[in-house]
Amino acid sequence: MSWLNFFRSQKPEAPSASAAKDRLQIILAHERVSRDGDDFLPKLQKELLEVVARYVKIDADKVKVDLERGQGMSTLAIGVELPGNGTAKRSAA
């Protein structure tokens, strides 16, 4: 499956000017078959955002987090609306 095509298909046909923003989505899916597999997604969340924040400015109130837990699987979805110019903080050295 092409994730590029998948996410393109999720985009609204003609986003209004206000809706058209630089956006980053981070989705984690942890499939646990073994009973003792630890559910570490909630612990990962903070550190993942810290890594991303090294590359692009992140506004805490522009971050949406959705954690779902089920039998043998957990998912963590982090949506970040990036500042308009989305310029990377860490320019190529």
Next chain:
Amino acid sequence: MSWLNFFRSQKPEAPSASAAKDRLQIILAHERVSRDGDDFLPKLQKELLEVVARYVKIDADKVKVDLERGQGMSTLAIGVELPGNGTAKRSAA
């Protein structure tokens, strides 16, 4: 959309014993509207795996990376097959 339901629907009906493994999928989608939005996904890849490796043992040859770049959007998909017991390295202190 529920990511938990989405990833559940991706799972084979009755995985053979050998296929049933603890697995972690990390998918990033970076939507760039502004022309100067830097494509930082390739730079993120290594650091994201370093964060995950603090929580679970990662075998370098069990990591599959798929980077796709298109007009105004890039996606990075990292699939990690986790060791059988998938026990977290960093147990609750």
